Amino acid sequence: MSDHSSHGSGLAHQFDDLDQQLDATTLGMWLFLAQEIMFFGGLFAAYTIYRNWHPEAFAEASHHLDIKLGGFNTVVLIFSSLTMALGVRAAQMGKNKAVFNYLFATFMLGNVFLVVKAFEYHHKWVEGLIPGPWFRFEGSTDPAVQMFFNLYFAMTGMHALHMIIGGGLLIYFMVQARKNRYHEGYYGPVEIMGLYWHFVDIVWIFLFPLLYLLGLHNS
Amino acid sequence: MSGHVTSKKIYFAVFGALMILTAITVGVATLDLGQLNTVVALAVAGCKATVVIWYFMEVRHARPLTKLTVVGGILWLVIMLILLFTDYISRDWMAGPQAW
Amino acid sequence: MNAALAPPPSAPTPSETPTHYLNASYGFRSWLLTLDHKRIALLYLASITLFFFIGGFYAVLVRLELVTPAGDLMSAENYNTAFTLHGVVMIFFFLIPSIPAVLGNFLIPIMIGARDLAFPKLNLLSWYIYMVGGMVAAYALFTGGVDTGWTLYAPYSSTYSNSNVTATAIAAFITGFSSILTGLNFVVTIHKMRAPGLTWFRLPLFVWAHYATSVIQVLGTPVLAITLVLLILERSFGFGFFDPARGGDPVLFQHLFWFYSHPAVYIMILPSMGVISELVTCFSRKKVFGYGFIAMSSVAIAVLGFLVWGHHMFVSGQSVYAGMVFSILSFMVGIPSAIKVFNWTATMYKGSISYSTPMIYAFGFIGLFTIGGLTGLFLANLGLDIHLHDTYFVVAHFHYIMVGGAVMGYLGGIHYWWPKMTGRLYPEGWARFSALVLFVGFNLTFFPQFLLGYMGMPRRYHAYPEEFQVLNVMSSAGASILGVGYLIPMIYLFWSMRYGRLAPENPWGAKGLEWTTPSPPTTFNFDETPVVTEEAYEYVKEEKH
Incomplete structure (x- = not known):
């Protein structure tokens, strides 16, 4: 846009120096994450209220989730957070090749998570556990079991959507790393990408026990 | 620049801690603690989230x-x-x- | 001051016209791909004006229908659609973006001595998101509209309504993200981009008000977003979040909806209060009274605004004990609001007041907001609300806040900064006249509605008993005056863009960094970063004899 934008490397025209730019982008990302907390917060609020209303139905419905797959995905996602953190670290040191490799690992782990999730969804489809007119549930006749699946699909679906967006962003950052964009003074974009990815991980950290593990003890 | 480069060891240690906490949360869920099951699950999840925020997201240097x-x-x-x-x-x- | 009598501007030859943000480049691309916060502000100005007139059109339909007691102009269904679209368009597409996206966008970087907002691309993206949302809304509107009321309450919206609820919800969802990103941009800008010497307590109160607003936008809007997602899932995909037959609770929809939508009222009114703080000090030629109190009351309103949403739900099946909590908290919002009104009044005390158009709007705001605020306390009262709930009393109350407050502040601000935005002065005589027309028209429209509501006329019906007709005719007559009051500024502001007198740098003799830049400013606002050495509003009182 302007002739200001090209001086320095990666400094946008509206900022005085890279420090100010890094500060601003970091704050911006954290504000975005605060926004995300409230977004998922609405779901968690609904979950809490309905589970307190229908504890038995929720526990029984929860048995239809596959703990092994959920647990596997938890490990995958935490591992992807590790590779993401290492990717940011590599960017801080200006090692673009390592940035690429770590981001690629993160991207692949994210895909593994999504593929497993897709299998889980498919399984629910086959079992008839998709809420709506075709919902079938063997066992409890309490209609509130459906509420559990409402929430399960809304929560994991919103989470998966965030993963997909994160995957798209990772591709962009991999390309940038290939172009050797990052150096000791300019790594902010990778850092805020990391913040987003870790946030998505944290959401799953709460979803896993709340959705998969509740009622495990009386199964 | 003010960025603080954390050593790899710390990140690996954090990963290990998160794995252990995941194991704990699954383990505790198999015990019948009544109302406490949810409390423990949320407490462990809270610990994990805090660890991620504090170390992976580098809030400790923010x-x-x-x-x-x-x-x-x-x-x-x-x-x-x-x-x-x-x-x-x-x-x-x-x-x-x-x-x- | 009267520009109508002024000689026509001598058309400056291109060589002597200084370069500014408007003539820096030409063509569609230079506007649609601009990263300049000032141009983006004008893009918003054009688009929200369009939506204002769409929303206004539906208001006309509503008022026409209510001239006669019988439901003769429209069927009940069409009437439902008319008032719903009036609400949806005015709230999501006019009031919420109005002052922040136009005046805030234009002024915040200049007021804090920055070259631009922290994230110019994000700023442009916000406008595009807003426009996409607007187009989805237009789609909903042209394919039959929506009849649920702007509140989209479940289960009517989720199950029973046959209108375009899904498209409307998607439109509001999308536009919400534009609002979030604008707020995020402002918060970061105000934190990180202030000029040297511009400490927090030297900031113009306009900036404080926008800071508070932005916090609400960032933390409130996502809750509406997820609520709308749940509504869409329920309506279009057969999920049942709010369906009692599957263990759901329709009241939860209201909770989540109002968690955003009550603070949203403060998204509309807080920026307006910021404008009024600027106007009152400038045209009283006095340092603002109680700077810290006004600044902090903005923050207090933003925080308290999140704690009161349940007062919309006193008769919804919410627990009465929760109702008591929400009622008490609602009364507390009156405190910071009153602090502002008292401080503005004290600022005017012994000031040398000039009755320029922006100041007339400021007077209008203070009076009308006071009425709107005080009637809000009636409605926050658990017992009285049973009588007044869902009557025209509520309609009158929130129009006093949103039109008498937010829109008056918006128009006052538009007039005050018009010379800065366009480099031209508007005709003062016409402007004063239209401000008075607006004030009279507004009161004639909405004051009768307080009486109607108190007498028991419910809102959202297209027919009513005959004894309410006199007051309804008054209201509709007032609405037509109000419409004229909106059209006059439209005409002369357009006119002034070409024919208005050229504006000097500081036509009002006002304080503030924006008045140290040329009118209109250059693309990067300042040739060199200004250094601020004085407090805000260091007006020296003119010697009066």
């Missing part, structure tokens, strides 16, 4: 303003939940037929 933003975001969620629960907890306190 500016006070960033820390304030993190706390603010969580605080707002708590505000929402508390005020919501004022309704849901007290809805059937009034004995007899509901006024409306």
